[in-house]
Amino acid sequence: EIVLTQSPATLSLSPGERATLSCRASQSVSSYLAWYQQKPGQAPRLLIYDASNRATGIPARFSGSGSGTDFTLTISSLEPEDFAVYYCQHRGNWPPYTFGQGTKLEIK
Amino acid sequence: QVQLQESGPGLVKPSETLSLTCTVSGGSISGYYWSWIRQPPGKGLEWIGDIYYSGSTNYNPSLKSRVAISVDTSKNQFSLKVSSVTAADTAVYYCARDLGKYGSSWYGVDYWGQGTLVTVSS
Secondary structure (H helix, E strand, O other), rough: OOOEEEEEEEEEEEOOEEEEEEEEEOOOOOEEEEEEEEEOOOOOOOEEEEEOOEEOOOOEEEEEEEEOOOEEEEOOOOOOOHEEEEEEEOOOOOOOOOEOOEEEEEOO | EEEEEEEEOEEEEOOOOEEEEEEEOOOOOOOOOOEEEEEOOOOEEEEEEEEOOOOOOEEOOHHHHHHHEEEOOOOEEEEEEEOOOOOOHHHEEEEEOOEEEEOOOOOOEEEEOOOOOEEEOO
């Protein structure tokens, strides 16, 4: 089973600042990695697919990078609505297609 | 606009079988993978398994002996059964659409149901 480790667990920043979230895979998942945003009481929302492609309707301040085992989600300038929990997920060669444990982005 | 809606009992007794159905509207079930994902209260997301519209399945090995996912293309529905449930199976259960891999890319899980809380308790 591929384990995805997200860091940090909690990130405290102010609106307007830059956020950098990390997701590390225990073995290569090529580019088969997605990022999701989840707000309280809501289902997750797809932000980034295939490591670096923004999903439909996602603002340009969200960007993804990486391949193999190391991935990054960057939010260039935080808006108030960006404070949420972020998860990465892989779809590598074999199931289970696990999620990371999440990074909580909170207002400083 | 594709919409997914979970349905099923919100309370299941220990040792019994949890059964949920996801109804897909606004689009066809054909051509995609259909996933079940759960989230225990206050915790992270756990991938349970998925089914291709043709019926082939993938399961999380941690649950594989207790889980079955099926699809009914005539009704545009897919279903989840988890047998021998315990309190550890208490969670919000989401159904979702996985676009799958095409060429060298994976397109992610793009549509999700609102989620349904299933509590295991006597």
